[in-house]
Every structure is written in C-alpha cells, then in structure tokens.
Amino acid sequence: MALGDVGLADEAVDEAMTRAVARWDTVRGYDRPEGWLYRVGLNWARGVFRKRRYELLSDLEAYSQVSDDPLPDPDLIEAVGRLSLKLRTVVVARYHLDFSTAEVAETLGIPEGTVKSRLSRALNQLSRELGELL
Amino acid sequence: MTRLEERIRSGLQETAERIPDTAPTHAVEPLRSTRPAGVWVAAAAVFAVLVLFTPILFLGGSDSGTIPAGDSQSPFMGTWVTAEADGSTPTMVIQVSENEDLEMLVHDDYASVCSGSPSTMTGTGHLQGDTELVFPAPMLTCDDGSQPESLSGPPLEEQLQNLTFSYDVESDTVTDNFGSIWTREGSEGPGPDPTATGRWPQSSAEEVAEAQERADAGDPDYTWQVDPKLVGDAAPWGAEIFARFIEEELGWEEFISGSSFSGYAYADGGGSYAEVLFIRCARPDQPPGPPVRGCTPRDPRVCANDRRAQVRDGAVPLDPAWASGSYRDLGGRAMGDAAARARRLAMGSPPPRLHRQAGRAARPAIRR
Numbered sequence: 431m432a433l434g435d436v437g438l439a440d441e442a443v444d445e446a447m448t449r450a451v452a453r454w455d456t457v458r459g460y461d462r463p464e465g466w467l468y469r470v471g472l473n474w475a476r477g478v479f480r481k482r483r484y485e486l487l488s489d490l491e492a493y494s495q496v497s498d499d500p501l502p503d504p505d506l507i508e509a510v511g512r513l514s515l516k517l518r519t520v521v522v523a524r525y526h527l528d529f530s531t532a533e534v535a536e537t538l539g540i541p542e543g544t545v546k547s548r549l550s551r552a553l554n555q556l557s558r559e560l561g562e563l564l
Numbered sequence: 565m566t567r568l569e570e571r572i573r574s575g576l577q578e579t580a581e582r583i584p585d586t587a588p589t590h591a592v593e594p595l596r597s598t599r600p601a602g603v604w605v606a607a608a609a610v611f612a613v614l615v616l617f618t619p620i621l622f623l624g625g626s627d628s629g630t631i632p633a634g635d636s637q638s639p640f641m642g643t644w645v646t647a648e649a650d651g652s653t654p655t656m657v658i659q660v661s662e663n664e665d666l667e668m669l670v671h672d673d674y675a676s677v678c679s680g681s682p683s684t685m686t687g688t689g690h691l692q693g694d695t696e697l698v699f700p701a702p703m704l705t706c707d708d709g710s711q712p713e714s715l716s717g718p719p720l721e722e723q724l725q726n727l728t729f730s731y732d733v734e735s736d737t738v739t740d741n742f743g744s745i746w747t748r749e750g751s752e753g754p755g756p757d758p759t760a761t762g763r764w765p766q767s768s769a770e771e772v773a774e775a776q777e778r779a780d781a782g783d784p785d786y787t788w789q790v791d792p793k794l795v796g797d798a799a800p801w802g803a804e805i806f807a808r809f810i811e812e813e814l815g816w817e818e819f820i821s822g823s824s825f826s827g828y829a830y831a832d833g834g835g836s837y838a839e840v841l842f843i844r845c846a847r848p849d850q851p852p853g854p855p856v857r858g859c860t861p862r863d864p865r866v867c868a869n870d871r872r873a874q875v876r877d878g879a880v881p882l883d884p885a886w887a888s889g890s891y892r893d894l895g896g897r898a899m900g901d902a903a904a905r906a907r908r909l910a911m912g913s914p915p916p917r918l919h920r921q922a923g924r925a926a927r928p929a930i931r932r
Binding site: 448449453456469470502503506507510521522525526539540541553556557560562563 | 566568569572573574575577578728739
C-alpha cells in the first residue's frame with residue numbers, strides 16, 4: 431500500500447486520544463472535539479515531520495512497497511501524496527473528513543480564504559497530474 | 565461537486581477502508597461514515613490521514629517515566645517548541661519570576677492572528693495539580709504593532725483565557741488547549757542535520773560575509789550563490805547552488821528534481837517552497853534500484869529518455885531557504901527553521917541582496 435507507517439499512525443492516534451481523554455472535561459466542551467483531535471494529530475505529524483524531514487528518503491522507499499491489496503485509485507493516492515503537507519491536510523479535511531471550508535479553517539487555525547486558496551491550488555495540481563478537468 | 569472532487573472523495577474513502585488490521589479497532593468501522601460525528605471518528609480519520617499520507621518517520625528517543633530535571637519545581641520549566649498547523653514554529657520559554665510565579669514567553673515567527681507577522685505572548689500562570697499549567701489571561705501582541713485578530717470564533721483575548729498546558733510525563737511534551745504539542749527544545753533527535761544547520765559552500769559566518777561582499781562586487785565565482793530562484797514563487801530546484809551541491813558534494817552524475825516530489829505552498833497562502841526534492845538517477849549500466857513513488861520506470865520524466873533507467877540510491881531533499889540562507893545568513897546565527905524563513909521571504913521581506921523572480925513554477929527539470 432502506498433503509505434507511511436501504520437505503527438506510527440497508530441501511535442499518533444494514541445497520542446491524540448491520550449491527550450483527549452486526559453483533558454476530556456475540557457475537550458468535551460469544545461464545539462467540535464473532532465476538530466481538536468484532528469489538529470492534535472496533524473500537529474503531532476508536523477512536529478515529527480519537522481524533526482525528521484530529511485528522512486524523506488525512507489518515505490519514498492516506503493512508498494515503493496507494494497501491497498497485496500492494490501489501491502482502488504493508486505494514481506489519485508500518489509497524486510494526493512505529492513501535494514505539500516499544507517495542501518494535503520486541507521484536501522483530506524475537506525474531502526475525507528467532509529469538513530466545510532469554515533470548519534477546516536477553524537481546525538487548522540488559518541483564514542478561510544487561505545483554505546479556499548489551498549483547495550484551489552490542490553485541485554489545480556491534482557487536475558494537472560491526473561488529467562481531470564476541474 | 566466536480567468529477568475530480570468526487571474522485572478525490574471516493575478515492576480517499578476507499579483507500580482509508582483498506583487500512584491494515586493493525587489499526588485500532590475503534591477506528592476502522594467509523595471510516596465508512598460519510599460524516600464524522602465524534603471524537604472516535606476523528607481518531608479514525610487522523611489514523612487514516614497519518615497512515616496514508618505521513619512519511620515514514622522515526623520518533624526521536626526520549627527518556628520516559630520520569631519528570632526531567634530541568635527544575636525541581638515544575639516539569640514545565642524550560643524552552644519548548646512546536647509546529648503549528650499554519651506552518652509556524654513557535655518557541656515558548658517558561659521560567660520562574662522573582663515572585664516565584666511561572667512566567668510564559670511565547671514567540672511565534674509567523675502568527676496567523678497577526679496576518680503573518682511575528683507575535684509575542686506573555687503571561688503569568690499557576691500549576692493546577694501536577695500536570696497542568698494555567699495562564700488565566702495571556703497577552704498576545706503582534707511584533708509589528710498591529711492588532712491581533714481572531715480568525716474565527718470569539719475574540720482572541722477571550723479564546724486565550726485560561727490557556728492551559730498539560731504535561732505528559734511519558735513523552736516529556738506539553739499540549740495546549742488549542743491542540744499544539746510542544747516538545748522540549750533540544751529533544752529533536754540525534755544531532756543536527758547538516759543541511760538544516762550548516763552552510764555551503766561557506767562554512768562560517770565570516771566566510772559567508774566575505775562571499776557576500778564578493779558577490780555584490782560581481783565576482784562570478786560568487787554571484788551564482790545569489791540566485792533569485794531561491795526566493796518566492798520561482799523554481800528553486802533550478803538554482804545553481806543545488807546543482808553544485810549535488811554534483812560536488814554528493815557526486816551524483818544525474819538527477820531529477822521538482823516540486824512533484826515534495827510539494828510546495830504559495831506566497832498568498834503564507835508559504836513558499838518548503839522543500840525541493842532531488843532524486844538520483846541510475847546509469848543505464850547499473851542495476852535498477854527500487855522504484856520510487858511518483859518516479860517510476862514508465863515515467864517519461866525519469867532520467868532523460870532512457871526507459872531502462874530507474875531511480876536508485878534514493879533521493880535527497882534540500883531546502884531552498886537553507887541554500888539561500890547558507891549565503892545570506894550574515895549574522896552568524898543558527899539557521900533555525902528554514903521553512904519559516906522561506907515563508908517570511910515569500911511574504912514580502914526578501915533579503916536586500918536577493919530579488920524575487922516573478923512568474924509561476926516551471927515543470928520539474930531533468931538535469932545532467
């Protein structure tokens with residue numbers, strides 16, 4: 431599967447969930463606790479990425495691992511994977527988590543206009559790479 | 565919703581459903597829902613995002629089980645760093661005041677609430693139990709004198725009330741109530757990365773200063789280091805400093821480069837190229853190396869027109885800010901976070917001797 435490290439992702443969720451549970455009395459009061467958790471996960475990933483950005487070689491090698499269970503749309507997944515982290519997080523939040531652009535903005539702590547801008551750029555890049563019309 | 569958007573949605577959804585069984589059991593099933601409705605679903609989503617799109621990374625080791633001996637009073641004492649979702653890398657210092665209160669000083673090199681300008685936040689807090697530090701009324705100011713503004717929700721001042729940091733002894737990290745995870749400065753792994761902290765081709769601030777003077781004087785032996793491609797929306801992978809570094813330092817004969825392998829952000833979104841990836845090509849007489857995502861043997865961009873050639877020996881990501889910083893970091897200070905520096909440049913504060921090049925990014929280039 432064209433992916434990163436399942437164990438690492440597992441650990442990330444544990445990290446986020448541990449923090450959520452430890453502070454549940456507070457987190458439960460948020461309008462969108464799932465947004466908080468998403469952000470914790472992303473921040474965690476960003477932190478690790480920043481620490482180890484030069485391990486990208488390993489990332490690329492890992493992506494070369496082919497799973498026995500082929501991806502339904504490998505071209506799409508590869509193209510999404512080639513988006514920058516900023517664009518990718520917005521795309522995933524918008525199209526996988528089904529957040530509105532306002533919710534994405536709130537979750538990531540960026541203006542909604544920036545969300546729209548990043549979405550536009552992401553779609554342009556994906557359109558170009560996938561040969562799909564916008 | 566366009567056809568492309570539908571394809572993205574369904575592709576992500578179907579791929580997420582194929583997450584291996586090692587995923588937490590609570591996380592798999594809710595992924596089939598089209599709309600997350602709770603924290604467990606969010607956990608599943610985070611898991612899916614990380615599994616699918618997070619690079620293979622290795623956690624820096626940290627001693628666990630004991631509170632670090634940074635200070636006998638509180639594990640919060642010390643300097644902390646985090647990486648925000650907006651790309652900034654704030655630094656926080658927590659220390660004891662003369663009145664024996666815990667004081668916080670946070671400097672953010674790129675504050676969204678200040679329209680991208682740096683910000684400073686201060687506050688006096690108190691411990692709540694052993695693992696929580698609360699700042700009832702932090703003060704955040706924009707370093708450029710502008711007024712900070714909340715991006716959404718209540719006024720910023722209100723949002724910052726009772727800013728709480730929770731300490732996790734196992735990981736020696738703190739999490740604030742905005743979800744940012746702070747790690748102790750200096751705990752980022754085994755030693756600095758040479759390209760993140762070093763300079764090339766100069767190796768000291770003094771050499772850099774001298775090189776700058778020579779370049780300013782038009783010395784062709786140095787002018788190539790001052791490359792406008794390194795700034796803003798130009799195509800940084802085309803900067804000569806990269807090619808020279810790769811050929812002279814790494815000894816690669818042939819490589820490809822481009823944003824397709826690293827991604828980039830744009831100036832209007834507060835970003836710039838955070839990373840440009842260079843991938844070494846195999847010679848035709850060499851056995852092929854492992855295929856690399858986005859750069860397969862059937863990819864016509866790979867290694868000129870030799871379809872037999874494949875990528876081998878992996879790739880090296882270089883940071884355009886690192887390259888430009890290796891030359892313009894005249895102050896002799898550490899490079900710091902190169903991406904943040906690049907972002908500042910893209911936001912309109914290029915260094916005096918570098919000039920932004922207009923125009924959109926070019927397609928990935930093949931170099932020989």
